[in-house]
Amino acid sequence: MIVLEGVGLSYPGGLFGGAPKPVLENVDWVLPEGRVFGLLGPSGAGKSSLAKLILGLVAPTTGRVRIGGRDWRAQRGTVLRAMRRLVQYVPQHPEAAFNPRLSLGAAMRELFRLHDLCPGERREAQLGAALDRVGLDRALLTRFPRQVSGGEIQRLSLARALLLEPRYLVLDEATAMLDVSIQARIMRLVLEVAAERGMGVLVITHDIHLAHAACEAVYTCENRGVHVLPGLVQQQPAG
């Protein structure tokens, strides 16, 4: 379960740059596992900041962000690494999400070493299975990020996230750059996997239709806070 308690975030104003700029204030939000939520909002409202808070990439100025009961901020070393596996991320620009100087295969195989996912001899099989699941050919692995199409790399980005078997997946405008038919196919794939694994999904988007179609509940991010979008709530789960 992801829990935000009284979370506030402001960016520093610089040495001579005046007062700090608040982005979020006093946000309380609970995201249980196994459910699919949407987050809507105009650009600049703090959607990406929320994603970074949840992913532990940014520390809140006030309050706490906890994953499975653990505060991001208190974690170090192996515990932190294990915690990282719990929440994975598919960003908006997948072509920028891979190191341009590493082959895609190298980028994927690094994960095994990083988390010691499975014994060496089973790694290739596991990687193959992950690619199969998102419908990609293994030949892709010898290429570099700029040598593949947007749809392919977005799938690969998804495969990378799923390989770590997270409890949560955050999609940050993950399909916004793709054309509609591919967009729908990827969303369907995500929902299938989420259902199979009982994984929670947060879909950050500015596409209200997509949110409606895919999510059990939709929130908006406005006025430095998170609000339930009325009329679309199916059921607010208990904290």
Added chain:
Amino acid sequence: MTIALFLFRRLGMAAATVVFATALTFVLTHLAPGDAAEIILSRVFIGDPETAGARSDLAVVATRFGLDNPLALQYLEWARNAVHGDFGVSIASGMPVADEIAERLGPTAVLALASTVAALAVTAGLVAAVRLVPRTRLAVDAAAVASVSIPNFYLGLVLVLVFSLGLDLLPVSGAGSWRHYVLPAAVLALGQFGYFTALMNASLRDADGQLYVLTARAKGLPPHEVFRRHVLRNAIVPVVPYVALQVAFLFGGVVVIERLFSLPGLGGYLVDALDVRNAPALLAAIAVVAVFVSVANLTGDLLLYALDPRVRFSGRG
């Protein structure tokens, strides 16, 4: 960022640079092997570096020059006096360092200015040649590469052989008339123009590609008119600040060239001071060089600030 803030930060940095440079030199002169009192005793008082002095005289010297105080205190004392224009007494000559430095500012300033102006003139000529005379590009590029590649002390030796001894046109060394500056300034200018030419050519190419230049061409303006009215003007502007920033590099050359030509300037003073472990003279020379370079950097930054709006927001570091 406002201009006041920008100036404030840059001035602070300049002051810090001067303090850093002198403090570093101060520490170095004291860490150096060889007892400071011994050096002063044999070189200043006995006048013969190989002749050791009496033990009892060492104490006299140490007390007179404040050498038995803690290092930090000695530096503060030095800085306090330096701010009031008192740089102590030269170990080599026994004369006030401030007077000696003052006498040596002129030749260095003349040398730096003359060589920079000459380098810019050569640059202008070469750049114009590339534009106006066909098939000169290769020769100009080769000249620029040669310019940045030739060791200045070597070039100086060759020029003396040719122009002083071979052709008997110019003096070998010393100061006293404008003729003494011709060769040293020429050596420095020949070492600098390659940098300016490369910078200018790059800047010209950028200007060439600008929309207004293309527009001017499309309007049917003759090529030399386009060059003069649109390309040149816009190409010079970004180069100007770098000329000011070149001063730090120039100083390295000045040190070597003044030594080579026995020109009584600041650079030669600095090296002479090192030769005989003349700490007061060295510190003063370093302080003045640091001030010089800081002022030049500040000027360069202000020019950039005035000419390039992007800098106003980044503040250049």
Added chain:
Amino acid sequence: MTAMRLSVPSFLVVLGTILLVPVAVGLFRDPTGISLADALIAPSPAFPFGADHMGRDVLARIAYGFLWDSGLSVTIVAASLALGVGLGLAGGYLGGAFDGALTIVMDLLVALPHLVLAIVLMAYFDQGPVALAVALTLPGWVKYARLARARAAALREADFILMERVVGAGPLRILLRHMVPNVLPPLAGLAALHLGHTVLNVAALGFLGLGLQPPTPEWGGMILESRPYLYQAPWLAITPGCFVFLFMMIFTLLAARLEARAGEGEREDAHAAA
């Protein structure tokens, strides 16, 4: 030096040959053997580049001088590169107080003429190769650090670096495996130019009597030692001078070539940092 239209690669081969052939020959000869009977012998079949005031073979001294000058310069450039990239990346990636301190130190170091700084350092230390390497590395790393820091600051916010953190990579792994390979390539041109400049500075220090000390064969020191014999034996000064010139020219051209490859945008960064 991007204005280069010379056919750079072929030119480099020619210059490199002129430099390396005498060096290769000279390495088989004795650079320190003193034979006062041979003092100041002019270039001849026995001594292709002549003999110096101690009767030592100038060809051999040029060759061993090449080993000293280029070896030291490579060491200095490598050390500057490692230090500059390391500190620059750390500053750019970590930010905060460390970055603030780094910026101040860099600003202080660029504001001092590097040769002057090196001259002062050399004068007060044991004038051996280690001191020389330190004296030239101390100001040398800054230009790499400036570039690396700027690139690292930009890369820090890059999506693929964020993703590395998301999948659980630690800071050290991110720096070494992901930032360094993306920071190094544009520095190659800078390093080539720096190598040439370093040979020039090593020689200049030698000429001022503050570099490697005789009887070590070093090009700048050879020119200094040859000054008293400028008349009787001009080849003593001319030969090492030509080799410094040649070395610097090769690396200037190489730098131009590498810079042209690194692309227009990065060229401007390099000039600003240099």
Added chain:
Amino acid sequence: MMTSPHLRPLAAAVLAASLALPLQAAAADPADTLRAADMWEIDNLDPARSGTFVKEKAMVVESLVEASPDFSLRPGLAASWERTGDREWTFRLREGVTFHDGTPLTAEAVVASIDRAFKVTPTLKTMPQIDAVTVAGPLSVRVTTLVPSAMLPATMVQANLAIAAASSETTAEGTIVNPVGTGPYKVESWRRAEKTLHLARNDAYWGERPAIAHIVFRGIPDPSTRSLEIQKGDVDFVPDVPYGDLDMLARKGFQASRHVTARVYQLDFGSLKGSPYADARVRHAISHAIDRKAIVDKVLFGMGAPSAGPFTNGMSFAAPGIAVPAYDVAKAKALLDQAGWIEKGGVRVKDGEPFEVVLYTYPQRPGLPPIATALQGMLARVGIKAAVKLLDSAAIPKAQRPRDMRLIALTTAMFPDPDFFLRRNYHSAGANNTWGYADPGVDRLLDAAASANDPAARKAAYDEVQRIAARDQPTVLVSYYGVNIVMKPAVKGFVFNPVAHDYMLGTGLRLER
């Protein structure tokens, strides 16, 4: 030409700056002006600091006592002197001498000048230990010492004790910038920015009137530049051009001459205790391994001479019968063998330890680095491996280990008395004796001679010390120091005075243009 508006102010500034520079120094009648170069910067004119220049070269001031070319004493501003007590000497001044400002030379003026010199340069009072200088009569000066001293008149020869009038212009700190002396030339102007000193003949000089009316001195510290300058023709007289240039300059028609001075190149051992040099055979072996003639001929291009004892033949206090140690590689090898240093693969080894040392020297005297390099080669021939290292002379003592050597150039007569060199180097408490040579016989001889009255007895004692040093080789003397002088053909009448620290111009010079 680029017509950038940015450049115009720059050009104007350069033009203004170059116009502000003084035009070529307009010397008086060039036919009557000697243009001389000195090897040091002319950056101080205080006799108490730069006496060597102001007295010996510029001839502006004079000392109470002077020395003849054989280093024996002769009257200067003092016509005579005598020992008037155990620790007291009295000097009687020459009559009718006036300073350049017309005031007479009196005992008061001398005492004031010497007292001022003691303040500026305190070491003048401690070498030897002077107690006080007082007025004993209108033309009589009394000097008392802390201990009985036979060499006091010799110390009065020191250039830094030369007499300047109280009217000499000084800085706020009391440094003289315009010395008023009694010498054959007076200061006309000191143009520091041009590094030149302009001198004019003193027509009221008490001694022989010089022939040349004006002298312009320029400081040119770089030897190569001095050589270039005389070839270019901008100076008439230069000392110490690069040694290798001399023959070429002679061929071109210049008068080029080599002279030996009272300075010696000396190879010192780090310590005579706890090192290979504790064994005198090793010291002798090293001395025999050195080809002194080749060093003088080939390395120094004939400058100087192979050294026997510390004092050259022309010096009155050189002991007779001391020979230059023979160059004998076989003997050197045999001595090392006897001392237990056995050759193994080119390097001698004793008790498993190879004979590998560092040979330190410093670059300020141009002869030292090449001599060190030559010594390295000569030592290698007998199996001693020496690495040459150049350091500042002040830094060498701290870097040196007992087994290391250093090559230095020592003055042997800062004032013309044998005590100066012999005590510093061979007395167990000598200021230079860092290698720890201690011979009770030598100490006794030196201490007795320092206070003795009888010149013959002193001479005998000092001769004996020189013979013992030659026998013991506590340090190895390599060669005497040479200086060269190059003059245009028009300069006539130059006589080298070996008493000079570098050279003296003398009043006998003429110009025949």
